[in-house]
Amino acid sequence: MSDVAGNGTAPERGDGAPLLSVDSLRVTYGAVTALRDVSLDVRAGEIVAALGPNGAGKTTLLRTIAGVLKPQAGAITFRGSPLSGSAPEAVVGRGIALVPEGRHIFPGLTVEENLLVGGTTRSERDEVRRDADGWLARFPILGERRSQLAGTLSGGEQQQLAIARALMGRPTMLLLDEPSLGLAPIVVDRIFALISELRDDGVTILLVEQNVHRALAVADRAVVLSVGEVVASGPAESLAEGDLERSYLGIGRKG
Amino acid sequence: MSPSEFVQQLVNALSLGSIYAVLALGLSMVYGILGMLNFAYGELVTIAGYTMLFLTTETDAPFILVALGGVAAAGLASVLMELVAFRPLRNASFVSLLFTSFAVAQLIQGAFRQAVSVRARGVPVPALFDEALDLGPVRISVLSIITASIGAIALVSLTQFMKRSRAGLSMRAAAQDFTTARLNGVRANRVISLAFLISGLLAGIAGVLWIARTTSVNPATGFVPVVQAFIASVIGGLGNLRGAVLGGFFLGTLEVFLQATLPGSLLPYAQATALLIVVAVLYVRPQGLFGQRAVT
Numbered sequence: 001m002s003d004v005a006g007n008g009t010a011p012e013r014g015d016g017a018p019l020l021s022v023d024s025l026r027v028t029y030g031a032v033t034a035l036r037d038v039s040l041d042v043r044a045g046e047i048v049a050a051l052g053p054n055g056a057g058k059t060t061l062l063r064t065i066a067g068v069l070k071p072q073a074g075a076i077t078f079r080g081s082p083l084s085g086s087a088p089e090a091v092v093g094r095g096i097a098l099v100p101e102g103r104h105i106f107p108g109l110t111v112e113e114n115l116l117v118g119g120t121t122r123s124e125r126d127e128v129r130r131d132a133d134g135w136l137a138r139f140p141i142l143g144e145r146r147s148q149l150a151g152t153l154s155g156g157e158q159q160q161l162a163i164a165r166a167l168m169g170r171p172t173m174l175l176l177d178e179p180s181l182g183l184a185p186i187v188v189d190r191i192f193a194l195i196s197e198l199r200d201d202g203v204t205i206l207l208v209e210q211n212v213h214r215a216l217a218v219a220d221r222a223v224v225l226s227v228g229e230v231v232a233s234g235p236a237e238s239l240a241e242g243d244l245e246r247s248y249l250g251i252g253r254k255g
Numbered sequence: 256m257s258p259s260e261f262v263q264q265l266v267n268a269l270s271l272g273s274i275y276a277v278l279a280l281g282l283s284m285v286y287g288i289l290g291m292l293n294f295a296y297g298e299l300v301t302i303a304g305y306t307m308l309f310l311t312t313e314t315d316a317p318f319i320l321v322a323l324g325g326v327a328a329a330g331l332a333s334v335l336m337e338l339v340a341f342r343p344l345r346n347a348s349f350v351s352l353l354f355t356s357f358a359v360a361q362l363i364q365g366a367f368r369q370a371v372s373v374r375a376r377g378v379p380v381p382a383l384f385d386e387a388l389d390l391g392p393v394r395i396s397v398l399s400i401i402t403a404s405i406g407a408i409a410l411v412s413l414t415q416f417m418k419r420s421r422a423g424l425s426m427r428a429a430a431q432d433f434t435t436a437r438l439n440g441v442r443a444n445r446v447i448s449l450a451f452l453i454s455g456l457l458a459g460i461a462g463v464l465w466i467a468r469t470t471s472v473n474p475a476t477g478f479v480p481v482v483q484a485f486i487a488s489v490i491g492g493l494g495n496l497r498g499a500v501l502g503g504f505f506l507g508t509l510e511v512f513l514q515a516t517l518p519g520s521l522l523p524y525a526q527a528t529a530l531l532i533v534v535a536v537l538y539v540r541p542q543g544l545f546g547q548r549a550v551t
Contacts, residue, residue: 066438068434068437069439086437087437087438087443088434088437089438089440089441089442089443092438092439092440093440097438097439098438100435100438104432104435106427106428106432106435106436107430108427108431109424109427109428109431113424113427113428116421116424117425117428117436117439117441118422118439118440120421120425120439120440120441121439121440125421165439166439169439169440202502
């Protein structure tokens with residue numbers, strides 16, 4: 001059975017204090033508890049996948065870290081100082097960028113303008129423009145459509161744009177919420193290839209995914225959530241299929 | 256209507272239309288970012304008017320400074336209004352904010368009734384505004400030309416600001432998806448203050464032009480402008496900036512040409528007729544003439 005603290009994976013990374021630490025987080029929507037006592041660590045340079053069925057609280061977890069939702073209890077620590085309770089614009093200013101579920105590109109802005117909005121936290125205007133040009137070159141399909149309204153892009157193009165926009169702030173850590181949702185398999189390949197490239201670039205990633213096999217293939221470690229609780233966690237390759245099945249069938253118990 | 260009369264009325268329509276366009280833009284600006292209708296918006300026009308009254312009676316400042324003072328006062332008042340009255344209710348419902356804005360409007364009107372007078376006070380304007388230019392058979396009032404030009408300058412500058420500046424880009428992003436804009440680092444408080452500042456400056460510009468036409472101010476001066484701004488932005492599609500401008504020109508043109516063409520006995524109903532036409536337009540296109548359906 002996998003244990004909680006993800007020890008022993010990838011020795012070249014994951015040493016020292018965690019980059020992001022979530023401790024006993026509790027989030028409620030009115031009478032409904034979306035997260036109860038959720039704890040997890042993400043170390044610099046690794047990809048951690050948060051898995052679990054619909055309603056497990058994965059999106060709530062990311063939105064709480066990003067500052068969109070306020071936790072009822074618990075603490076979030078980033079680079080050793082507290083993060084919980086910060087406004088979204090403060091969290092992104094500290095180097096954590098969320099790529100939200102459903103992509104949420106700005107449909108009425110051009111592709112290029114979407115990227116520039118992603119650079120809002122940075123003061124060097126020329127550097128921001130250079131970075132935008134860099135992303136438009138890295139994703140040629142976006143480069144061709146740089147002056148086109150982002151609402152006219154296909155789902156896969158929008159996902160690439162949403163990720164590039166988040167990276168425009170040069171974040172230390174990326175929160176990816178369901179990046180493969182609703183995309184054709186060939187596009188999903190491209191998105192996951194990009195995720196591994198980003199890890200090689202040194203970006204730390206917390207990935208929420210319904211596509212369990214793809215997520216485990218790219219992640220260093222994984223946590224499994226079920227009805228708001230962590231029911232299993234450990235190195236991605238050793239996470240037992242049984243843990244996942246139990247959680248997806250909704251009969252999860254504390255791991 | 257003779258061709259020369261038509262040209263004269265066209266200039267009048269452009270002039271009144273540009274006031275309405277500027278007014279509607281200011282109201283739509285705040286609606287676009289916050290989704291709130293600020294009915295105290297008309298009081299910004301009143302504040303511009305009383306500031307002009309104060310500056311002309313208490314100082315020897317030339318009219319251009321008086322006008323700039325009116326614009327600045329409205330801009331400042333708008334930012335303060337948001338800080339004091341609307342910010343504490345940031346996540347309140349649409350209706351709560353609407354009623355709060357009515358309350359702010361009542362408070363400001365009451366303050367002017369108490370501090371100045373219930374009655375209208377004349378605001379002196381340069382004699383030049385009463386003159387007219389003779390261009391062949393066409394006679395065009397100087398004030399109309401000035402009004403249309405200032406309106407055009409305001410609209411073009413704002414468009415450039417929104418298109419070219421980083422702050423303008425942040426505002427456009429926030430208007431489309433406020434939460435996602437914040438997730439990208441757009442500061443909520445800053446972008447909202449900026450929206451209220453621009454909204455107030457636009458109300459101030461329209462206010463100065465309004466006062467230059469009416470040459471007086473009273474505590475209820477803001478009522479007609481806010482109603483016209485509301486109608487124009489609804490015609491254009493609420494929250495849609497381009498629509499607000501076009502709605503303003505549509506409303507101004509409608510009013511001027513109804514005034515010019517309705518028979519004398521129907522003239523008192525020109526405004527009512529204009530509103531009927533607006534209702535008819537909205538019946539056919541509830542999203543406004545230029546609004547898209549369900550913008551999210």
